[in-house]
Amino acid sequence: MERAENTRRQRARPPAGRGENTEEREQERKAMETELKTMSRLVASKKRMTVDEISQALGLTRRQVFYRLEKINQVLRPYKVPPIIPGSVLDVAPLTRKALLTAVGGGARLHEYEFTPAQRQLVLYLMLFEGRDHLILSDFMEALDVSRNTVLGDLRQLRQSLETNGIQLFSDRRKGYVLQGKETDLRRYLVLEVMKEIAAIADVQLFDLFLENTQADTFQETEAICLELATKYGIQFAADRMTEFIYIYLFLKMRICNTGIHGDVHKEMADCPEKQFVQSLLKATGSAAFMETEEVSWLTSWILGISFGSVYEDTEDCLLIADITGRIMSRFEQLTGIRAPRPEDMFVKLYSHIRPAYYRLLYGIPILNPLTEKVKQEYKDLYQIVARAVNPASRLAQKKFPEDEIAYLTMHFAALYEGMHPSVQDTRQQALILCRNGIGSSAILHSVLTELFPELEFETADSLEHWSGHKQPDIIFAARSLTRIPETGIPVVTVSPVMDEQEKLLVLREVNSLLGQEAGIPSVDMILSVIRRCCRIQKEEELRHALSALFARKDPVFQTKEEGLLSMMDPGLIRTHVQCETRPEAVRIAYAPLQERGMITEEYIRRTIAGMDLAGPYVVIAPHTALLHTAAEHGARQQGLSLTVFETPVVFGSPENDPVKYAYALSVPQGTPSHLTAMAGLLKLLEDPGFADICDTHDPRRIWDSICLHMM
Missing domain, CATH: 3.40.50 (Rossmann fold)
Incomplete structure (x- = not known):
């Protein structure tokens, strides 16, 4: 009997580790549920999405995305709507989108929302930034509806992220969890996280639920006020920038109400439409009584940094912004030899972006460009050139342009580059x-x-x-x-x-x-x-x-050939030990290798000399270095680049970079701006001080070998 009882007990007792496996499976099930709900919201937010977009937004492989789409289709079967058809592009029918939103519970409260780990950490930061007294673990557990261990893990991850941004997360028994750091850093972190969430998920439900949970003003109410004021004061926003601003403003308003902490970064700003917009917004949302001067200035600088500038508006800063814009355009032309076919239009478009970019640099307002890495890949040579073209403007603003700003500017120049060949329009x-x-x-x-x-x-x-x-x-x-x-x-x-x-x-x-x-x-x-x-x-x-x-018979294969520096030069285009005394003589001698091969005409040389007489030494691009060029229509017949090394340096009239010892002469026929790769390569070459030493040997073979080595 005793043996039989022991046997029954052994059979009833779960094997070692089975309980742990059950818990792990339950965690995996919840994680899958969260991913499915997040993906459902993402797919429902747009009529068409690509698998790569979903993969990038959720950090999943393409195979995982397809697997979860099958699961979502299973959830949709009871709704009797068209399924989501897996493919490179997902086409979601309107009825299917509505069913998706119903299935994931579009009216959920904050604690019912299914968060990703990154979103949980964002909610934790919003709660801490809000500044409520004595936040403890149970507050976080209740808000997120997760276990103590999950919250502790999220706080650990959040603490690491904050520390890299100069912010400390502390906890003690008397105060609970609190943030410590410069107010500027705390706000900068908030701004970036809000931008990242909107850019990655394209879903603002999390923010709306958080505001509802804290009984704050709603986004819709504040948006209506902002739109009315924008019309009144003639301010034009990029739509996503306004969305970011409104949420950040509402979170900031909660923080100031709870803590009384104000920013300490800006002095009082001069009167302008953007400041009037902010003052009216504070009054309309009942915030004027507690918003100090520094907050008006901070919000004004924010509006200046997210609204388009107009060259036609007579603002106090118009001459400064025009100067910066002109410097960037001139430097771009100096470095590439590309002259905008419609420079006035290009100036107007660039001005509209330079003005907000200038204020973002001036006041340290962060920006997130979700296309930066893609721009650097698809327009790598153009990006490198633009990064160098903004140097004069950086010195004027006394701030370095971040990569995200350079990528936006690259997109402006890419639009010019792509549009240099007008297409025939068919209005059918x-x-x-x-x-x-x-x-x-x-x-x-x-x-x-x-x-x-x-x-x-x-x-x-x-x-x-x-x-x-x-x-x-x-x-x-x-x-x-x-x-x-x-x-x-x-x-x-x-x-x-x-x-x-x-x-x-x-x-x-x-x-x-x-x-x-x-x-x-x-x-x-x-x-x-x-x-x-x-x-x-x-x-x-x-x-x-x-x-x-x-192409009537088969699909095309798109392949592009990069026109590198070696495709435009050869040893015969390098001249050394050249003697001359005047600038016009130096220009003619530097152009001689191209003219001898019929790559340029006499008119091209004359126009370059005349242009320098009229506009100054625009061809001097670096210390002791000139890149000779003029408009292609004046006689550029073939692509080519020559190098002349003067025995005695020649004065070109550039106070910063004279005298010129190395003169490059460029020829690019009209309508063939495919030399950007060569120009990017040349700029890299010029940044190597060792290359100048090799040029000083006046040995054409060594110079050519060095160029080839740099291009490998």
């Missing part, structure tokens, strides 16, 4: 571009899509409500930053402002399919636009006929 079909990222993103997206689809006529707006077109578009191109895409029955294609060639091909196929054209077959104009970006076309009509025959 209308297309509308919806882009809320800003002028730079809109400009580059317009240029890229015009190149891809020359048969479409494009217009641009930041939302369908703000579009004033008289004719309904046949298709809408919506930037991926849009959190809500209107239901209109018009085909919508989601695109990124910066696309690689593979993404362009996918968009091409999708648009052709939606417009009833043969999928996958690009137009000849589109192929020609790709070729023009890589090389000069001498017999375009013959090439057009050949492409028409070739």
Whole structure:
């Protein structure tokens, strides 16, 4: 009997570790539920998304994304709606989107919301930033509806992140958990985290629930006030920037109400429309009584940093911003030899971005550009050139331009670069571009899509409500930053402002399919636009006929050839031991290798000399270094770059960089700006002090070998 009882007990007792495995499985199940709900909200937020977008936003592999989409489709079966069809681009029907929102509980309270680990840490920071007295573990556990161990783990991760930003997270029995650090750092961290959340998930429900949980003002109420005031004071926001500002303002308002802590960064600012906007906002939201002068200044600087500038407005800073803009444009032309075909238009567009960028630099206002890494990859040479072109402006502002700012400026110049070949417009079909990222993103997206689809006529707006077109578009191109895409029955294609060639091909196929054209077959104009970006076309009509025959049979393979420095130079274009006395003589001698090969005309040389007489030594780009060039239409026949090393340096008239010892002469025919890779390579070469030493040997073979070595 005793043996039988022991046997029964052994059978009833779970094997060692089974309880632990059960707990692990339960944690895995909850984690999967959280991921499914987060993905459902993300998919429901937009009509079209790519698998890569979801993968990047949630940190999942493509295979994991497809697996979770199958799970979501299982959840949708009882709703009897069209399933989400897995593919490179997900097309979600309106009924399916509504069912998704219903399935994940769109009206959930904060403690019912399914958080990712990063979102839990963001909520913890918002609670700490809010400044309530005596926050303890149980407050966090209740707000997030998670275990003590989960909260402790999240606090540990948050503490590490805060420490890298100069902020300390302390806890004691009397005060509970508190933040310690400079108010500037605390606010900067808040701003960046809000930006990251909006950029990554394109879903602001977490913020709305947090505000509701703390009984604060709602976003919708504050947005209505901001829109009215923006119209009153003539302030134009990028839509996403206004969204970020409103949430940050509401969180800041809660902090000041609870703690009485004010910023200590800014003195009182002069009267301007942006300051009047802030003062009216404080009054309209019942905050004027406790908002000190420094807060008005901080918020004013924030508005200056997120609103577009207009060159046509007579503001106190207009001459300063115009000077910075002009310096950047001039430096870009100096470094590339590219002159904007419509410099006035380029100036106006650049000015609109430089003004807010200047105030962001001046007041240390952070910015998050979600396209920075992609810009650096797709426009790597252009990015390097722009990074150097902003140096004079950096010195004027006494601040270094961060990478995110340089990437935005690169997008402006990329729009110019892409648009140097006007496409033939066919007005049979209308297309509308919806882009809320800003002028730079809109400009580059317009240029890229015009190149891809020359048969479409494009217009641009930041939302369908703000579009004033008289004719309904046949298709809408919506930037991926849009959190809500209107239901209109018009085909919508989601695109990124910066696309690689593979993404362009996918968009091409999708648009052709939606417009009833043969999928996958690009137009000849589109192929020609790709070729023009890589090389000069001498017999375009013959090439057009050949492409028409070739691409009528098979899909294209987009390959681009980089025109590097070695493609524009050879040992015969290097001259040393050159003697001359005057600047005009130096220019002629430096151009001689190109002229001897028929790459430039006599008129090209004369125009360079005349240009320097009129505008000064614009060709002097670095200490003792000149890059000779003028407008291509004055006689640039073939691409080429020569180097002349003077025996005795020549005075060109540049106080900072005289005398000139190394003169590069550039020829780039009109309509072939594919030399940017060569110019980026040249700038890297000039930054190596050892290369100047080799040039000083006056040995053409050693100089050429050094150039080749640098380009490897």
